[in-house]
Amino acid sequence: MDNQLLLTHITSIMGAEPQAEIDNYGMLNVAVSADALIGLVEGLKSQQGFIYLTDICGAHYPERVGGEFEVVYHLHNLVANQRVRIKVALSESALTVPTLTGLYAGANWMERETFDFYGIQFDGHPDLRRILNMDDMDYHPLRKQYALEDETRTDKNDTFFGR
8 A cells, every 4th residue: 555545544534634744765644633643543553454553752842832742653554564653743731642552552651651751641541650760750851941961060071072
């Protein structure tokens, strides 16, 4: 199945044509709202054979007002060897997306990792808590609102590092 045919199937599942593009590597990228996510993924799994959830990850784009955070899902149809990337943009004031643990058991740990590093809430997740960082951390370290290095360091000369 090619990407245009897959996009036709996605349009029929969603009832409207989503924002989509094909990246430089030939993968179809589909942007959907958080409300449309479950319906789309259920349709892709049951009707199109995307039975493998490869990855869930987060991203932070502080310059993108109204869609500062993004949750990215990679699904794989093992029979047709086709992949699709689904992106859900979230505003900083509404960091909630529905969980996929009811569809893919492997989503459990991936969603916990995304929550741990970005603070994105997965509505309906059975055990949403930190997985890699300490429980008493009061921040999410992969957000771009924190400095990369300790500004008080005096033992490092940045000119040696191309800055």
